[in-house]
Amino acid sequence: MSLRGGAINVLMVCSELAPYAKTGGLADAVTGLSDALAARGHDVRVLLPKYAHLPATGAAAKPLEGALGKYRFFELGAANGTVPGTKTRGTVGTKAHGTTASTTKTRRGGRPSVYLLDLAELTPGGIYLGDERDAGRFIRLAEAALELCDALDWRPDVLHCHDWHAALVPVVQRSRAPARPIPTLLTLHNIGYQGLFPDTVLADYGAEAIRGSISPDALAGDTFNFLRAGLRAADAVSTVSPTYAEEIRTPAFGMGLEDVLDERTDGVVGILNGVDYDVWSPATDPFLDVHYDAQDLSPKQGLKRALATRVGLLTDSNAPLAGVVSRLAPQKGIDLVAAVLPTLLATTRASLVCLGSGEDIVAAQLRALAAANPQRVAFVEGHDEELAHRVFAGADLVLVPSRYEPCGLTQLYALRYGTIPVVRATGGLADTIRHFDPKTGVGNGSVFRDADVVGLLWGIRSALAWFDDPHAWSRVIANAMAADFSWRKQAKPYESLYRSVQR
Numbered sequence: 457m458s459l460r461g462g463a464i465n466v467l468m469v470c471s472e473l474a475p476y477a478k479t480g481g482l483a484d485a486v487t488g489l490s491d492a493l494a495a496r497g498h499d500v501r502v503l504l505p506k507y508a509h510l511p512a513t514g515a516a517a518k519p520l521e522g523a524l525g526k527y528r529f530f531e532l533g534a535a536n537g538t539v540p541g542t543k544t545r546g547t548v549g550t551k552a553h554g555t556t557a558s559t560t561k562t563r564r565g566g567r568p569s570v571y572l573l574d575l576a577e578l579t580p581g582g583i584y585l586g587d588e589r590d591a592g593r594f595i596r597l598a599e600a601a602l603e604l605c606d607a608l609d610w611r612p613d614v615l616h617c618h619d620w621h622a623a624l625v626p627v628v629q630r631s632r633a634p635a636r637p638i639p640t641l642l643t644l645h646n647i648g649y650q651g652l653f654p655d656t657v658l659a660d661y662g663a664e665a666i667r668g669s670i671s672p673d674a675l676a677g678d679t680f681n682f683l684r685a686g687l688r689a690a691d692a693v694s695t696v697s698p699t700y701a702e703e704i705r706t707p708a709f710g711m712g713l714e715d716v717l718d719e720r721t722d723g724v725v726g727i728l729n730g731v732d733y734d735v736w737s738p739a740t741d742p743f744l745d746v747h748y749d750a751q752d753l754s755p756k757q758g759l760k761r762a763l764a765t766r767v768g769l770l771t772d773s774n775a776p777l778a779g780v781v782s783r784l785a786p787q788k789g790i791d792l793v794a795a796v797l798p799t800l801l802a803t804t805r806a807s808l809v810c811l812g813s814g815e816d817i818v819a820a821q822l823r824a825l826a827a828a829n830p831q832r833v834a835f836v837e838g839h840d841e842e843l844a845h846r847v848f849a850g851a852d853l854v855l856v857p858s859r860y861e862p863c864g865l866t867q868l869y870a871l872r873y874g875t876i877p878v879v880r881a882t883g884g885l886a887d888t889i890r891h892f893d894p895k896t897g898v899g900n901g902s903v904f905r906d907a908d909v910v911g912l913l914w915g916i917r918s919a920l921a922w923f924d925d926p927h928a929w930s931r932v933i934a935n936a937m938a939a940d941f942s943w944r945k946q947a948k949p950y951e952s953l954y955r956s957v958q959r
Contacts, residue, residue: 464954466493467612468502469601471594471621473570476532477507477583479839480783481729481865482645485696486618488732489950490568492943496951501612503604505593506530506572508579517572520607527600528574529607573600591657594682598624599663602632614954615640620651623686624666630689631669639957642690644683644724646862647704647711648787651682673716687716692957694725696863697884701726709860725953728887729863730946736848736869743845750937753874756849763850766843767809767834775805776923778916779851779875781844781866784814784822789857789880792912794821797833799913804920807832809851811843848873853919859907861885867901871936876922877901878915888941891918894928900935 468490472483486502494500511517511532520529578593585593601622605611615638617625626640655675658664667675674685687693695701701724703709705717717724734740738756739749745762748755757773764771782788790812800806810822810833822835836843848854854870856879863884867877871888879885881903892899902922904915922928 464498464614464951465610465612466498466500466614466616466954467601467605468500468568468616468618469597469622469625470502470504470618472583473502473504476510476570477504479583482619484865485645485729488730488943489947491732492730492947493950494568496947500568502568502570503573503597503601505575505597506579507583508581510572520571525603525606527596527603529604530572530574532570532572571604573597588653588657588660591651591653592661594621594651595624595657595661595663597622598628601625602629612638614638614957617642617686617690619643619645620649620683620686623651623682626689626691627666627669627685631666640690641692641694641953641957642686644693644695644704644862647683647713650684650711650713653680654678655680684713684716687713692722692725692953693717693720694727694953696727696729697887698726698728699886700862700883703860703883727949727953728884728941728946729865730943731865731868731872731941733872733942736872738849738873741845741849743842744849750874750934753933756874759846759850760852763809763846766846767836768830769807769809769834770831775807776852776920777850778806778808778853778855779847780808780810780812780855781847782812784812784818786815787859789859789907791818791821792857792907792909793855794818794825795909796912796916797825800916801829801832806916806920809834809836809847811836811840811847813837813839848875851875852923853878853916855916856880856885857907857912858882858885864888868941871900871939874933874937876919876932876936878919879903880907880911881905892922892932892935894922894925897931899932900939
């Protein structure tokens, strides 16, 4: 069908897709958008690498027939309505060492088609390897995107590329100078990750042919910047919140790419991420022992006690429980949580459960605080999808003190679970959370301005004051749970953007 008049053919090119390959919000965002577009009648297909943990050849991953080019593809199927995934579980106060356990999740019908690129000798290892082999993987992903379309005998209306991992797709297309180029959209989920490698990776991975189509500033100083190259070549650029779209055009947030973004005459389109409420809802969440909704919150207290018991905290339903579910990265400001905890423990009744992994120095601080305050601080190091859901359901507050945040999904999940987000006013956090005013009853969380201990402490204490006022607490929870950030709504601006880039 015509792009303007009906269904849209979209090829998503990405490094992560929940639940198959996930390290954070990127996977959830690509999955949520792809599902929502497919549910609205569009033909959505997704290409990502076939990592070592993904299904071996067989019923779950069948070789794609008719692929006669350079690359080998697999079509990912589902057996008995379930799909495979992995999760890494940590234990309280200890570090998870890559232990994996399989898990499955029922998937709805009408889903996008998912294809895996055979990485050949680059298969071993996790989703990211942290060295130049990542460059090889994602050079191949970009080259393979157009080859997949040929193998399927299918022409997308839009090549939708996500982050630096897929940023070379528009560059590869330019190098091939097709008579009818496919419009390209590059979405920035986090401009802080740009794909920086020695420019020798082009020769090392057989991609010298694209060098002439790479903007000179993306090859400066013998360094190849994947994201800069993609930003120069893409037909359109978007990011995941309106405020972040403005922020990244400034030196404070542009991470060295503000020049290329500011030079784009078409600007940067900011579209908020959405939430899949079939996955993230306390009324249906399969990870919860009991369910609740905005009309009946009483089971939440039992979930709070169960969470406290599970992580070894004192089970006091009358004392506030704060949660953190986050990467331990400077961007996320979890070092501020560690810094504020001694004061919080000394001056309030609050306890904290933190789930996450990342920088060793922050992890060490959290381990020490948990060891010194075992009844009030729990630190679970690693990624555990089930426990993440239980934290959102069982905590009273969720802390999101990010120094910058393109969109953020944590605060959106928390809203639906009636768990009040305490956020810094930046990026998508500023776009989705309004500071609650007990006098007017307007607002859905606590918003503080400065990314420092004073700011975070003010934000937490504001929320704790509402917690101690039953009327105010009921009102802010009702406001939070009434918020609608579903992908059904957020997919519509993408449809408009796709149509706007039609040649």
